[in-house]
Amino acid sequence: MAGLQTFDSSVLIPWLRDGSYDQLVTASFTARQFMLCTVVWMELYAGTRSASDKQDLDQMVQALADVGRVISPQPEDFYQAGQMVAYYSRQYGAIQPRDHANDILIALCASRTNATLITENKEHMEKWQRILKRSRRRLDLQYVSRAQ
Amino acid sequence: MSVEKTQIAEKTLLLDLEKLERLRKLFKTDNYSKAVQQAIDETLAYSEALAAARRIQKRGTFGQN
Numbered sequence: 386m387a388g389l390q391t392f393d394s395s396v397l398i399p400w401l402r403d404g405s406y407d408q409l410v411t412a413s414f415t416a417r418q419f420m421l422c423t424v425v426w427m428e429l430y431a432g433t434r435s436a437s438d439k440q441d442l443d444q445m446v447q448a449l450a451d452v453g454r455v456i457s458p459q460p461e462d463f464y465q466a467g468q469m470v471a472y473y474s475r476q477y478g479a480i481q482p483r484d485h486a487n488d489i490l491i492a493l494c495a496s497r498t499n500a501t502l503i504t505e506n507k508e509h510m511e512k513w514q515r516i517l518k519r520s521r522r523r524l525d526l527q528y529v530s531r532a533q
Numbered sequence: 534m535s536v537e538k539t540q541i542a543e544k545t546l547l548l549d550l551e552k553l554e555r556l557r558k559l560f561k562t563d564n565y566s567k568a569v570q571q572a573i574d575e576t577l578a579y580s581e582a583l584a585a586a587r588r589i590q591k592r593g594t595f596g597q598n
Contacts, residue, residue, distance in 0.1 A: 401589050402596040414583045417575050432596040438589050445585035452578040 388525075390418045391456070391495045393504035394428040394487075396529060401429065405531050409503070421449050422494035423457040424487050456500075462493040469516050477512075489513055492524055501525040 390413045392400075399405035413419040426446055433439045449455050458466075466489040470482045488506065492513045495502035504510050507528045514524045557568040589595050 398596055401586060404590055411583065414579050417579050419579065419582075434594045434597055435592070437592060438595050441585040441588045441592075445582045445589075448578040448582040448585065452575045454578070 388418065389420045389498055389500035390527075391420045391422050391491075391498070391500040391502055392425065393491055393502060393506055393510075394425050395505035396503055397425060397429060398432055399531065401432065406529060409529065419449070420454045420456055420498060420500050421446065422491050423455060424490045424494065426455065428487065456494050456498050458490045458493055459497065462490060462497065465493060465520065466490055469513065472516055472519070473512065485509070492517065493522075496522045496524045499523070499525075501527050503527045503529060505529055505531070 396406050400410050429442055433442055446455060466486060469489055470485060474480055488509050492502060492510060496517055510526055514526055517524050553565055556572060557565055560568045560571045562568045
């Protein structure tokens with residue numbers, strides 16, 4: 386089986402909204418590589434605008450959870466996320482943790498499961514990848530763009 | 534909460550033994566039944582998850598202001 390893939394909200398929100406990246410995401414489902422991070426799951430719920438959307442998202446998540454394809458940050462990931470923000474602030478200037486917490490936790494989810502993180506958010510994720518590398522944690526990234 | 538009963542039955546299937554062994558190794562199970570069951574579970578789960586996503590896409594309300 387090919388490696389697992391997890392998708393950032395920057396990909397899944399447009400996918401659910403207007404079908405962007407449909408070939409890419411559908412292929413991941415078909416190959417049973419798709420894995421959902423709970424941080425992205427939270428952001429998807431924020432995008433629901435009807436009880437029906439919420440119900441279908443419940444079913445999607447439950448089906449994936451039944452086969453162990455929903456992953457969540459672990460307590461030590463929150464510790465590491467704080468350290469990463471501190472390191473970033475020392476190197477590049479102060480940032481607000483709340484502005485970056487979700488991105489970092491999604492990156493840590495992917496790293497923890499050795500899944501490739503597929504994202505539009507190249508600028509930020511590359512920085513977190515470099516900082517993770519300092520801790521000898523690997524993060525595989527695949528960048529996508531709707532302009533492709 | 535209702536609990537669904539799972540029906541397990543013995544079925545005779547014609548399968549490619551080489552592929553079956555590859556499947557067992559892929560899923561790291563100690564027998565073929567577990568490997569086939571896991572393949573079925575995953576295939577159905579991903580199919581259900583994608584179908585739910587398709588309904589959201591079709592409705593066209595997700596993420597709209």
